[in-house]
Amino acid sequence: MDIPPGRRQAIMAMESELNSYSKHSHANNSRLDDVWAPSRSTRSVSIAALQQGLVVSCQAPVDSPLHDPAMIAALALTAVKRGAVGVRIDTPIHVQAVRQQVDVPIIGLWKQQIPGFEVYITPQFHHAKAIAEAGADIIAIDATSRPRPGEETVAGLIAQIHQQLGKPVMADVDTLESAIAAVEAGADLVGTTLYGYTSQTQPYSPPGFDLLQQMVQTLTVPVICEGGIASPALAQRAIELGAYAVVVGTAITGIDAQVQAYCAALAAIE
Numbered sequence: 001m002d003i004p005p006g007r008r009q010a011i012m013a014m015e016s017e018l019n020s021y022s023k024h025s026h027a028n029n030s031r032l033d034d035v036w037a038p039s040r041s042t043r044s045v046s047i048a049a050l051q052q053g054l055v056v057s058c059q060a061p062v063d064s065p066l067h068d069p070a071m072i073a074a075l076a077l078t079a080v081k082r083g084a085v086g087v088r089i090d091t092p093i094h095v096q097a098v099r100q101q102v103d104v105p106i107i108g109l110w111k112q113q114i115p116g117f118e119v120y121i122t123p124q125f126h127h128a129k130a131i132a133e134a135g136a137d138i139i140a141i142d143a144t145s146r147p148r149p150g151e152e153t154v155a156g157l158i159a160q161i162h163q164q165l166g167k168p169v170m171a172d173v174d175t176l177e178s179a180i181a182a183v184e185a186g187a188d189l190v191g192t193t194l195y196g197y198t199s200q201t202q203p204y205s206p207p208g209f210d211l212l213q214q215m216v217q218t219l220t221v222p223v224i225c226e227g228g229i230a231s232p233a234l235a236q237r238a239i240e241l242g243a244y245a246v247v248v249g250t251a252i253t254g255i256d257a258q259v260q261a262y263c264a265a266l267a268a269i270e
């Protein structure tokens, strides 16, 4: 019997959640279980809640007046009131502020520049821990194959987040190879987030619909289309191509980038 792609992904998501929770329940480190049990029992995220929905990325450049917990929380609440099924939030204090306003899943990340390294989306475990403690439900990490600080690896980071924080992981990738490696390492969701942002993919511009299709065909976990979705029609197309959910940032909440783009276009008139 043919299972429609949307349904197939929902089943895989549920299986992935079940696997992840059974992994946690079999953890035999009682000290860590004691420490993390409260956060696991107070909220258990349903990845299935994201299916075929819009996740709004509410982020702002650090020099923007919007880079403020109350502002980011207002953006997130507005998005949820208007139908977003989830939000994607950077920085612990912003996650904390948003958590007080919305009950939908928060995909949390912490952008951190580490000298000598290109990875910047939740590059290390202590960043993931701070984001989880702030109230994120899903932890987004850079899961490209680029060098990482310290002894950490993508696989090690995912295992630590699962075992010590009890949270599902969204692997932000740039290529099919890094997506496959992330799933083998235990990622619960994979996003096209870094397509066009790494040296390997720098010639290309998001949205990475080719990559999305390859990932949908190859992977056994839900695939999120994120990056460069600039219109409702593109969001629709992403879902039609098999994306489990769509994450939109700049086109909805990116007032800084949008105003700059409009002004630049007007300034370029001879």
Ligand SMILES: CC(=O)N[C@H](C=O)[C@@H](O)[C@H](O)[C@H](O)COP(=O)(O)O
Pocket: 057, 059, 088, 109, 193, 194, 197, 206, 226, 227, 228, 229, 247, 248, 249, 250, 251, 254
């Ligand atoms: C590459 C990177 O750092 N992406 C970040 C990830 O959190 C955000 O800056 C993006 O806004 C987000 O991915 C949504 O993408 P877009 O803004 O194109 O809709």
